[in-house]
Amino acid sequence: MALAHSKLAADLPNLRIRLEEPRDIPQLQALVHAAFGRAEEARLLDRLRAEEALLLSHVALLGDELVGQAAYSLVHVDDGERLCRFPALAPIAVSPARQRQGIGSALVWAGLATMRAAGFGLLFLVGHRSYYPRFGFVPALPLGFGSDYVQPGGAHEHFMVAVLDDEILGSARGHVRFHNAFAEV
Numbered sequence: 001m002a003l004a005h006s007k008l009a010a011d012l013p014n015l016r017i018r019l020e021e022p023r024d025i026p027q028l029q030a031l032v033h034a035a036f037g038r039a040e041e042a043r044l045l046d047r048l049r050a051e052e053a054l055l056l057s058h059v060a061l062l063g064d065e066l067v068g069q070a071a072y073s074l075v076h077v078d079d080g081e082r083l084c085r086f087p088a089l090a091p092i093a094v095s096p097a098r099q100r101q102g103i104g105s106a107l108v109w110a111g112l113a114t115m116r117a118a119g120f121g122l123l124f125l126v127g128h129r130s131y132y133p134r135f136g137f138v139p140a141l142p143l144g145f146g147s148d149y150v151q152p153g154g155a156h157e158h159f160m161v162a163v164l165d166d167e168i169l170g171s172a173r174g175h176v177r178f179h180n181a182f183a184e185v
């Protein structure tokens with residue numbers, strides 16, 4: 001997969017991104033656990049896999065070494081009259097020893113390109129408010145989207161969306177429901 005959008009891709013000539021394969025799973029479980037320093041996100045991925053709710057899982061490799069993963073599932077956007085489905089990015093993890101080398105960025109750019117090519121107009125996430133704006137993610141609340149991750153009157157900037165097709169904004173808004181498995185994280 002082309003990594004042209006990653007500003008650091010030139011420094012990582014051996015970096016490849018491909019789809020997750022079953023043989024990757026034990027290593028990915030360890031990687032995700034190590035990156036987050038706890039087991040919840042690895043368990044979340046197990047449940048999404050078990051329920052066939054993983055829309056896409058990209059893995060990053062440096063040579064033969066698995067160094068990162070970005071997972072995507074579908075969210076339902078409910079405007080009270082109809083439901084629309086869009087992808088959401090979560091979780092994303094890079095091996096602790098390989099962080100801050102551009103691998104996370106390469107994964108995010110690859111996900112954005114894949115979702116755009118698949119025809120999705122929006123990509124949601126809940127994450128660090130200072131990391132994702134560099135990829136074009138903006139707070140979702142001011143665009144008319146709500147989430148269980150945002151309390152009325154509370155901070156909302158961690159609930160973000162990348163607008164891949166501006167025309168979608170005219171028609172999609174409402175409450176964004178993540179897969180039930182996210183409630184356990």
Ligand SMILES: CC(C)(COP(=O)(O)OP(=O)(O)OC[C@H]1O[C@@H](n2cnc3c(N)ncnc32)[C@H](O)[C@@H]1OP(=O)(O)O)[C@@H](O)C(=O)NCCC(=O)NCCS
Binds near residue numbers: 092105
């Ligand atoms: C977040 C994560 C995926 C980023 O991957 P990465 O390969 O380290 O990121 P990159 O090298 O592409 O980008 C590095 C930049 O991200 C920033 N960054 C890394 N982790 C960050 C965090 N938790 N919050 C805010 N910024 C972060 C760094 O400060 C750096 O910024 P700079 O370029 O301005 O110096 C990785 O740090 C990770 O696995 N963290 C632990 C798990 C996690 O928190 N996942 C995300 C949940 S939203």
